Amino acid sequence: MVQQQTVSYVKGINCIYLPVSNIHESAKWYTENLHLELLKEVHEHSTQAQLKISSEQTIFLIKVATTFNLTYFEVDGNEQCVLTLEVPNIKQLHEKLRANLIEVEDIQDNQGCGLTFAIKDPDGNKIDIWGGWA
Template structure:
C-alpha cells in the first residue's frame, strides 16, 4: 500500500484552562494563538496546529510505560546540540520545569519539559532526515 499520509496536522492537548494555557504556550514557546474560547484554544507551534482542550481535572497527554515511568507522547526537534542547549537554557530561565539533557544511547541528545498542566514534551537535538533534505516532509 502506498503511504498517503503526508503529515500530522493537529495534536490535541488536555488542559485545565485553554486561555491560560494559550498564553503560556505563546510566552514560553513562541506559539501563535489563532483562536480561543472557554472550551479550547488553537495555536500554531513548530509547523503544526495544536488544540488546547479543556479537559477533566488532572487529565494529561502522558502515559505510563511498562516499568511505571510517566512518558511524553510528543517530541519536538531542534537543529543540533547547541540549539538544544540554548533552548534548554531559555526554557529554564523562563521558569519552565525542565529535565536534564540526556544521552539515551541513540544519535543526539534530549531533554523533557512540562507545561503548567503537567503535560510532558521531549526535545531532540536531531532534525528528521526529511527536514534536513528540504525543510519539510512535502519536499522529501
C-alpha cells in the same frame, strides 16, 4: 518471493489535541515558553486554543471538565510523553526555560538519536524536546 512496496495512506501529522484545565494560562505558557503562534485570540468562554507550529502543524489546547494529562507510564515504569517537538537550538531553549523557572529535565545525549530533554506544561502533559538527528 519479492514483497511489493506499498505507499502509506498517511502523509503526516497535522495536529495534536492536548487536554488543559485553563485555556488562558496554557496558551500563555506555550506562546511565552515555546514561542508558538496563537492563531485566534482566547476569550473568557473559549473552549480551545490553536497554536501554530508550522504552516502544516498545529497544537490544539482543549479545555476539559476534569483535569488530567496525557503523560503515562510504560510497563517498566518509565514516564512517557505523547508529543515530541523538534527544535533548532536545543541548548538555547533549555537555558531559556530554566531562566523562566520552568521545570526541565537535564539534556540527555541519545547518541545517534540526538539530544533531548523533557518539560511539562501547566497541566502536567509531558513534552519531549528534541534537537534533531545527531
